[in-house]
Amino acid sequence: xxxxxxxxxxxxxxxxxxxxxxxxxxxxxxxxxxxxxxxxxxxxxxxxxxxxxxxxxxxxxxxxxxxxxxxxxxxxxxxxxxxxxxxxxxxxxxxxxxxxxxxxxxxxxxxxxxxxxxxxxxxxxxxxxxxxxxxxxxxxxxxxxxxxxxxxxxxxxxxxxxxxxxxxxxxxxxxxxxxxxxxxxxxxxxxxxxxxxxxxxxxxxxxxxxxxxxxxxxxxxxxxxxxxxxxxxxxxxxxxxxxxxxxxxxxxxxxxxxxxxxxxxxxxxxxxxxxxxxxxxxxxxxxxxxxxxxxxxxxxxxxxxxxxxxxxxxxxxxxxxxxxxxxxxxxxxxxxxxxxxxxxxxxxxxxxxxxxxxxxxxxxxxxxxxxxxxxxxxxxxxxxxxxxxxxxxxxxxxxxxxxxxxxxxxxxxxxxx
Numbered sequence: 001x002x003x004x005x006x007x008x009x010x011x012x013x014x015x016x017x018x019x020x021x022x023x024x025x026x027x028x029x030x031x032x033x034x035x036x037x038x039x040x041x042x043x044x045x046x047x048x049x050x051x052x053x054x055x056x057x058x059x060x061x062x063x064x065x066x067x068x069x070x071x072x073x074x075x076x077x078x079x080x081x082x083x084x085x086x087x088x089x090x091x092x093x094x095x096x097x098x099x100x101x102x103x104x105x106x107x108x109x110x111x112x113x114x115x116x117x118x119x120x121x122x123x124x125x126x127x128x129x130x131x132x133x134x135x136x137x138x139x140x141x142x143x144x145x146x147x148x149x150x151x152x153x154x155x156x157x158x159x160x161x162x163x164x165x166x167x168x169x170x171x172x173x174x175x176x177x178x179x180x181x182x183x184x185x186x187x188x189x190x191x192x193x194x195x196x197x198x199x200x201x202x203x204x205x206x207x208x209x210x211x212x213x214x215x216x217x218x219x220x221x222x223x224x225x226x227x228x229x230x231x232x233x234x235x236x237x238x239x240x241x242x243x244x245x246x247x248x249x250x251x252x253x254x255x256x257x258x259x260x261x262x263x264x265x266x267x268x269x270x271x272x273x274x275x276x277x278x279x280x281x282x283x284x285x286x287x288x289x290x291x292x293x294x295x296x297x298x299x300x301x302x303x304x305x306x307x308x309x310x311x312x313x314x315x316x317x318x319x320x321x322x323x324x325x326x327x328x329x330x331x332x333x334x335x336x337x338x339x340x341x342x343x344x345x346x347x348x349x350x351x352x353x354x355x356x357x358x359x360x361x362x363x364x365x366x367x368x369x370x371x372x373x374x375x376x377x378x379x380x381x382x383x384x385x386x387x388x389x390x391x392x393x394x395x396x397x398x399x400x401x402x403x404x405x406x407x408x409x410x411x412x413x414x415x416x417x
Contacts (some may be wrong), residue, residue, distance in 0.1 A: 022194025028358035030114050030226075030234055031167070034377030035292060035391060036384040038232050040284040044274045045236070051269035055259045058301040059240070063272045066279035067225075067240040071283070076200075076214050076223065082249070084256055085272070088227035088237035089197065092267040093117045093161075093257075094240065096222065099255035100191055103150060108136045109324070109363035111167045111195065124395045126150055127155070127364050131205040134315070135324070136166030137173040140180040147188045160185045164210065165198040168363045168373040170300065170317035170323040172202065173217030175211035184220070192221045197239075200230035200289050201319045203297030208318060219244045222252075229320075230289045238267055238275040265370055291391055296321045299376045303396055304404055307374070310413035321377045324360075327370040330416045334370060336417075341367045351376075352412045379405040402412070 031138040041348065046239065053061060064080035072079060086092035094117045097104060104118045108127035118125035128138035128146045138146075145162070150157045164173045182192055194213045202208050214221040223242040228234040241256070243249045260266075267275070278285050300317040307314045313326040327334060327345065334340070337347045342359030349357040355378040360371030381401045390396045 004332055010135050024165075025273060027116060028356055028362050028373075030228060031320060031373070031375045032202065032355075033292065033321060034380035036116045038284060039290050040282070041232065041274050041278060044272060044277045045135075047269050047272035048273035051273070051275065051376060054266035054269055055085065055272045057258045057266060059083065059225060059267055062274060063238075063240075063267065063276045063279075064278040067242070070279045070281065070310070071223065071242050074211060074212070076242065078245060082243040082245055082253065083251060084243070084260070085267050085275075086118075086239055086241075086260055086265045086268050087271075088228075089113060089195075089224065091260065091263055092224060092239045092241055093193075094120060094226070095256045095259040095263070095265070096252075096258050097121055097123060099252045100159045102156040104159045104161060104186075105143070105146060105157055105190065106151075106161040106364070107136055107163075109135060109160055109168055109365045111163060112281050112362045114161055121164045124150075124155060126155075130169075130178060134171035134177070135161040135165065135169030136171065136172045137177055137181050138162070138306075140177075142183040143181060143184050144188065146183075147190070147344050157188070157190060159191050159193060160190045160211065161195065162242055163195040163198070164212065165196065165202070165319045167198060167320060168322065168360075169315055170320045171315050172208050175209055178211050178239070179216055182217050186217055186220045189253065191400055193219065193224060194221050195222070195225040195226075197229035198320045199217035199225070200295065201293050202294055203300065203318055205293070214242070214244075221244050222249070225280060230292070232275055234269045235275060236268075238271055240279075244314060260417050274350075278296065293319075295380070295391055295396055297375060297404075298396055299379050299402070303374060303376050303409060305380065306406065306410035306413055309410070311417050312413065317376075322375050324371060324373050327416070329373065331370060333416045342371055343367060343370055345370050349374075349412065372407075378402040379409060381405075 005117050063085050064083040067083045068078050075325055090113050103124040105126050106114055107130045129142045131139045185192055192213050215221050215396045226239040243253045306324045311329050314323050315321040339345050342361045346359035358373050360369050361367045365371050381387040386401045
């Protein structure tokens, strides 16, 4: 259970009381985009502000049609009747897990929102190691071994959660690994839920091969996308799920809608209008997404260099607005500052950097491992004007506010060498 109240040394040696500890009640926010709301989306939302009624359960026709067209443009055709929408990824994932039943398997590390959903349902959740080159997708052999072990202990593994473009590691799983892991899972009777929230944030889209599991195994994969990944602000919660076109999936779709109804998980009407507009991908939306990803490619690469220069470890970020660092090589220096696990590392770096810096325990890693997710959106500026300047600059790393933010970031790590 969460530790609700803990005393820690303050800056001047005094004891301070922390009330914000624990992985369930105080889950970490998603990596911040560090950019103002796109004006075109704000105008759509404002125009719909007079709409007082929410969307029907699972989303209205316009929203579901826009989601189906979004996926079709990515090689995943389907009808709007096979789409369900919810006010954010957490209630949607909760409904999906409940609708499928059985035990849940997920990679280690995994998105911070996954573990609480299984806990809330009282479902056993088992972590499977990922290969060295990426996160988000389990090693196929470790997956098979975990399934067999769980069954030998009386468990009922039924669902595998994966993220081919991963939070927290900011990596993209290679197609051959995705294929092998999905084939192994399906051969063992597991249904796959593919979280593709970050697929539109690839830093180098022309050099990165992204393959959705639903392209390979269309009858056995449900795709989930939280629009806050690349299309809409996180303050406007909308997530959509694409179900397979099978009779068994139709039953699970109906069950998911029943659960969303019981939860009262309805998308707000004005938000649905803005989300549908974003999913149709007009030029302003796609241009912002492209520019934001290109900017994050530069910022994240600079942050990655700073992590390595300090003597820590991290996979090169390929997507998103974050990276996942292992400060294990700096353990002795951290211990001298009273940091001996990832929870204490989270507190130390959050205070030092002035931004949420969740530790690896939030993502299913061992508490004793000194891992942390470092967001890069906060490096773009502290005001909308600075953020837009970063977005449009030819050389954003040379902007004074970006250079200063990167310097503070690098110094916080470098002092641990």
